[in-house]
Amino acid sequence: MEFWVFFTAKPLMWLIVTIMTFIATSWFNRRLGGTPLLHPVLVSLSLIIVFLLLTGTSYETYFEGAQFIHFLLGPATVALAVPLFDHFERVKKMLLPLIVACMAGAITAAASALLVAQALDASVGTLLSIAPKSVTSPIAIGIAEKLGGYPSLASGLVLITGAIGCVLAPAIYRILNITDEAVKGFTLGVSAHGMGTAYAFEYGLMAGAFGGLAMGMTGAFTAFMLPLLVSLLGIG
Amino acid sequence: MPGLKLYGFGCESEYVGANVLIGFLILLIFQFAGELIVIAIGMPVPGPVVGMVLLLIGLILKGEVPECLRIPSEALLKHLALLFVPAGVGLMTHFGLLKQDWLAILLALIVSTALTIVVTALILNPSAKKLHNLNQDNS
Numbered sequence: 210m211e212f213w214v215f216f217t218a219k220p221l222m223w224l225i226v227t228i229m230t231f232i233a234t235s236w237f238n239r240r241l242g243g244t245p246l247l248h249p250v251l252v253s254l255s256l257i258i259v260f261l262l263l264t265g266t267s268y269e270t271y272f273e274g275a276q277f278i279h280f281l282l283g284p285a286t287v288a289l290a291v292p293l294f295d296h297f298e299r300v301k302k303m304l305l306p307l308i309v310a311c312m313a314g315a316i317t318a319a320a321s322a323l324l325v326a327q328a329l330d331a332s333v334g335t336l337l338s339i340a341p342k343s344v345t346s347p348i349a350i351g352i353a354e355k356l357g358g359y360p361s362l363a364s365g366l367v368l369i370t371g372a373i374g375c376v377l378a379p380a381i382y383r384i385l386n387i388t389d390e391a392v393k394g395f396t397l398g399v400s401a402h403g404m405g406t407a408y409a410f411e412y413g414l415m416a417g418a419f420g421g422l423a424m425g426m427t428g429a430f431t432a433f434m435l436p437l438l439v440s441l442l443g444i445g
Numbered sequence: 446m447p448g449l450k451l452y453g454f455g456c457e458s459e460y461v462g463a464n465v466l467i468g469f470l471i472l473l474i475f476q477f478a479g480e481l482i483v484i485a486i487g488m489p490v491p492g493p494v495v496g497m498v499l500l501l502i503g504l505i506l507k508g509e510v511p512e513c514l515r516i517p518s519e520a521l522l523k524h525l526a527l528l529f530v531p532a533g534v535g536l537m538t539h540f541g542l543l544k545q546d547w548l549a550i551l552l553a554l555i556v557s558t559a560l561t562i563v564v565t566a567l568i569l570n571p572s573a574k575k576l577h578n579l580n581q582d583n584s
Contacts, residue, residue, distance in 0.1 A: 231527045250526050254533035261537060268538050275531035281521060282528045284472040286493035287479070288518035290500035291510050297501075299576075306572035314565035322557035329549035335542055339553055343561060346532050347491040362543075365536035366554065368529055373558045381562045389573040392566055400561040407525040417522065425494050 223274030230256050243411070245375035250368065250404060282347060282403075289406075289425065292418035299391060299415070300422060307395065311426045312434075314399035318343035319431065319438055327444070336444050338362040340435055342370040345402040348428035352435055367402060374401025375408040390416040398423025464513035471514055472521075475500045 234249040234256070241247060261271055272279070293300065300307065322339050331339070337358030341349035346364045353363035378397055387393060394416030397405030406420030479496030504510055510518075536543070543550065 227530055228527070231530060235526075248526075250529050250533060253530050254536065257530070257534050258537045261534070268535055271534060272531060275534065278528055279531040282532075283476045283493045283496075284469065284517075285521040285525055285528055286491075287472045287475045287496040287500055288521045290475075290497045290504060291515060291518040292522065293497075293501055294504040294510055297505065302576055303569075303572055306569055310565045310568040313568055314561050317564045318557050318561040320557075321560045322553045325556050326546075326549045326553035329552060331546045331549035331553070332542070335546045335550060339550065342554060343558070345491075345494075346529065347493065351491060359539065359542070361535040362539040364532045365539060366550065368533040368536070370554050370558055371529070373554055374562065377555075377559050378562055381559065381566070385563065385566055385570070387566050387570055389570065392569045392573045395569060396562055396565040399565045400558050403525060404529060410522065410525070421497075421522075425497055428491070428494055 220274035220277075223271045224277055225274075226260070227253070227257065227275050227278055245372065245379075245408065248372045248375060248404075251372045254368070286345075286347070286425075289418075289421035292414055293422055296391075296415050296418040300419075303391070307422070308426070310395065311399055311423060312430055314396070314423075315343065315427045315431045315434060316438070318400060318427075319435055320442075323438070323442055323444065327442070333357075333444065334359055335362070337439070339366055340439060341431060342366045343400055343402060344428045344431045345424050348432055349402075352432055356436065356439055368404065371401045371404025374405045378405070378408075391419045394419035395423040399427050402427070465516050468511070468513040468515070468517040472496075472500075472517065475503075 230253045231249055234247075234252040238244065238247055238249050238252070257271070260266075261268070319340050319342075322342055323336060326336055326339050334357075337356045338353050338360075340356065340358065341352040341363055344352065344367065346367050349363045349367045350360040353360045374397060378393070378401070381387075382393060387396075390413050393412050394406075394409035397409045397416075398420035399405075401408070402424050406417060406424050409420035410417035475496040476493050477496075478499055479494065480492030482495050482499075483492045
């Protein structure tokens with residue numbers, strides 16, 4: 210028993226558990242033909258949560274090890290400039306429609322989520338945590354904090370939204386007959402932030418680059434727009 | 446990679462190992478610059494996003510992506526999905542709220558995500574098509 214306590218207290222173990230679980234679930238997902246329903250992120254975090262609950266480990270203890278992966282989100286966000294630059298010519302030609310699509314998408318995302326949740330009597334804390342759900346985690350956490358929601362709930366809802374986006378997008382593209390890589394990537398970035406962007410890279414580097422652009426634009430725009438929208442809807 | 450010469454962004458070193466390290470350092474420095482700007486101006490935008498914009502401006506001025514920057518950047522982006530797992534596990538601290546509001550949360554997320562995809566794609570698709578036609582006319 211004492212050994213186990215000592216063992217789990219080591220941050221390194223949670224780092225190893227996280228990476229191993231992710232490699233295993235990615236392999237499993239590929240074997241199943243890459244279905245987004247069993248997205249490696251969702252399966253990994255479910256398995257890790259179950260494992261933490263079974264071993265009676267707190268999230269804080271887990272995060273001591275996992276923070277080293279979490280930290281890489283920063284440089285990875287900066288690195289999005291590279292594929293963006295590679296496709297800069299294309300971005301320049303479409304700049305105005307991209308800005309319009311991003312603003313319309315971001316407002317649709319926040320307003321429709323708030324209205325549906327409000328209609329179903331969700332608590333105010335939940336509402337304010339749902340509002341930034343289409344925005345990349347680090348921005349969503351900042352927004353939820355400012356509005357008075359729960360930052361860690363917001364970051365969880367952001368991830369679930371990401372998975373939902375990856376599940377719905379291919380079907381919606383088929384129905385609407387969307388074939389352009391740039392459109393597919395950008396739409397995934399607006400609606401499903403970093404997870405959508407990661408998924409868009411599977412369509413190709415250009416889709417990924419547009420996803421990254423969309424993620425950055427949507428995040429920045431939502432950070433300014435949401436406080437106005439929340440007071441307009443009379444929440445909080 | 447012998448014989449590979451790399452210029453600019455300080456990655457002239459001959460050794461690929463050192464180059465990749467320099468590339469990673471460049472990413473961190475741009476992130477740091479982004480964080481500083483956010484604090485200085487008091488913007489509600491996260492530092493890495495500002496860092497990304499700064500790096501993009503740098504690359505546009507330079508006109509190309511140095512190999513030493515491309516290697517660590519593409520390696521990070523290839524594994525982007527993994528980086529979301531630690532934050533996602535944080536959901537376990539909110540089981541109470543989730544139990545109480547789960548239906549509202551689930552419906553709100555599904556409906557609004559579907560609407561967002563439809564609205565964004567429909568606005569963007571016509572101009573992408575126009576661009577395709579233009580490219581075909583030119584060639």
